[in-house]
Amino acid sequence: MRFLFGFFFIVILGSFTFSQNQKPRLKKGLAFIQNDTVHRNKGFFALPLLYYTPDTRWAAGLAGVVYFNTGHTDSLLDTRLSYVKVLSDYSQNKQTDVWAEWNIFTSHEKFLTKGEIRYRNFPDKFYGIGNQSLSSDMEAYSYNLFKIKLLGMRQIKKHWFLGLDYQFENEFDFQLDPQGALIQQNIIGNKGGIGSALGGLVTYDSRDNVINAHRGKLFEFSTYFNHDWLGSTFHYTNINLEYRQYFEWKKNHILAFQGIVNLNFGEVPFLDMARLGSEGILRGYASNRYRDHHMIGLQAEARFPVYKRLGMVVFGGVGDVFNELNDLNLRHLKFSLGTGLRFTINPAERLNFRMDYGIGRRSSAYYIMVTEAF
Numbered sequence: 001m002r003f004l005f006g007f008f009f010i011v012i013l014g015s016f017t018f019s020q021n022q023k024p025r026l027k028k029g030l031a032f033i034q035n036d037t038v039h040r041n042k043g044f045f046a047l048p049l050l051y052y053t054p055d056t057r058w059a060a061g062l063a064g065v066v067y068f069n070t071g072h073t074d075s076l077l078d079t080r081l082s083y084v085k086v087l088s089d090y091s092q093n094k095q096t097d098v099w100a101e102w103n104i105f106t107s108h109e110k111f112l113t114k115g116e117i118r119y120r121n122f123p124d125k126f127y128g129i130g131n132q133s134l135s136s137d138m139e140a141y142s143y144n145l146f147k148i149k150l151l152g153m154r155q156i157k158k159h160w161f162l163g164l165d166y167q168f169e170n171e172f173d174f175q176l177d178p179q180g181a182l183i184q185q186n187i188i189g190n191k192g193g194i195g196s197a198l199g200g201l202v203t204y205d206s207r208d209n210v211i212n213a214h215r216g217k218l219f220e221f222s223t224y225f226n227h228d229w230l231g232s233t234f235h236y237t238n239i240n241l242e243y244r245q246y247f248e249w250k251k252n253h254i255l256a257f258q259g260i261v262n263l264n265f266g267e268v269p270f271l272d273m274a275r276l277g278s279e280g281i282l283r284g285y286a287s288n289r290y291r292d293h294h295m296i297g298l299q300a301e302a303r304f305p306v307y308k309r310l311g312m313v314v315f316g317g318v319g320d321v322f323n324e325l326n327d328l329n330l331r332h333l334k335f336s337l338g339t340g341l342r343f344t345i346n347p348a349e350r351l352n353f354r355m356d357y358g359i360g361r362r363s364s365a366y367y368i369m370v371t372e373a374f
Contacts, residue, residue: 042068045346049089053279054365055125055287061089061097063370067349071107080105080210081349096121103210112161114151120144126182129270130292131320131332135362139180143192143271144173153203161203167224169195171271182270189269193233199224207246212350212372214254218244226266236266244374252311254303258374260319262295274321277360279367280374282317282336284358286365290334292321299336301373311342315358315373336360 046064053059064086071079082104090096101116123142127133146169153163171192176182182190201222207213222240226232241261248254260281262274274295277285281297299317306312317336322328338358345351356373357366 042066049087049370051368051370053287053367053369055093056091056095057093059089059091059095061087063087070105079107079109093123095123110155112153112155112163114149114153116147116149118145118147120147124288125286126180126270127286127289127291128181129187129273131290131322131327131334133290137181139177139182141177141180141182142175143171146170146172151201153201159204159206161205163201163203165199165201165222165224167195167197167199169272171195171269187270188267189234189271193269194231195226195234195269195272196230196232197224197226197238198230199238207244209350212352213244213246213256214248214252214350215246217246218242234267234269234272236264236268236272238272239263239265252305254301256301256303256372256374258297258299260295260297264293268293276319276321276334279356279369282319282334282358282360283315283338283356283367283373284336284360284365285334285363289363290321292327293323295319295321296328299374303342303372309344309347311344311352313340313342313354313356315339315356334361 044064044066046062049059049061049063051059065083067081067083069079069081071077082102084100084102084104086100088098097118097120099116099118102114104113105111121142121144123140125138126141127135128137148168149165151163151165153161156162171189174190174192176190181187199222201220203221204217204219207216207218220240220242224238226234226236226238228235239261240263241259243257243259245257246254247256258281264272264274270291273291273293275288275291276282276295276297277289278287281299297317297319299315299319301313301315303313304311315336315338318333320328320333336358338356340354340356342352342354345353351370352372353368353370354372355366355368358364
């Protein structure tokens, strides 16, 4: 009952908050039309948040987004919207999260800069390392996190970007169970430390909308090096590969696919290991339910309208974490199946609230979130 109450509260709130944005006036400098979709040049919205995940339980806070187009009159159509997002919330599990994130294209998308600043005070759960960890091994712990991420990219060809990234993390003030595995097995990172990494990445991005794509592809390869000469407590290398593709086979009927590979080599702290289970990849498992050095995951989702702003999705996925390739076994692969509702709170930018329910291997979970899973 609380779940349904929370969902309808968000729906009503979203309808009220964005009622001003339903029919934007097409005046010069305010909006333009591309592929039958109205896009605003600039805008701002703020709204209270109320959501639910298995790891936070109910959480409330405030979110604000400023979005704008840096293109000039002759470059509006080939410059996607930029945004700056700020969020602050507090959960029923006494978790605090304050987060600012930005994604800014310059005119004609010659350059792209991304970044985030984040502080978390986060009681969490640890289930062990490996793809056969048991729910009964769960132990509670808490920590503080301060994070900065700065990324700059240059367009080298249409849709192709090449860039450098710097990431800094300070994980501190750990509170652990004296009898738990984190202490008893002296798992790397159980006392916290500094992560300082320099990375490079290449991206191909032809999505028609970075918030909720109907068409296009996203490919990204990145690698990061944590080393003591950068001030890092830990010494390891991280490699990431992601591919997404979106098909609009009928107006507003979307098929979306995503594949993710996350590899880590060296002395990897447990907080930075590859993880499986969240509101994004393999919905149906608690966040970070499985973790190890490496992870591979695949998922697909069908999205379709039901009535006016209301839509539905069905999704499925498969994946696992592992230390060595021979750790992977078809009998132990984790799967996810589920469905969900969507309510469009900003039709111009396709911004949705979503309510998902996922089923996994001996696990299930539901989520209330803003924006799509991928």
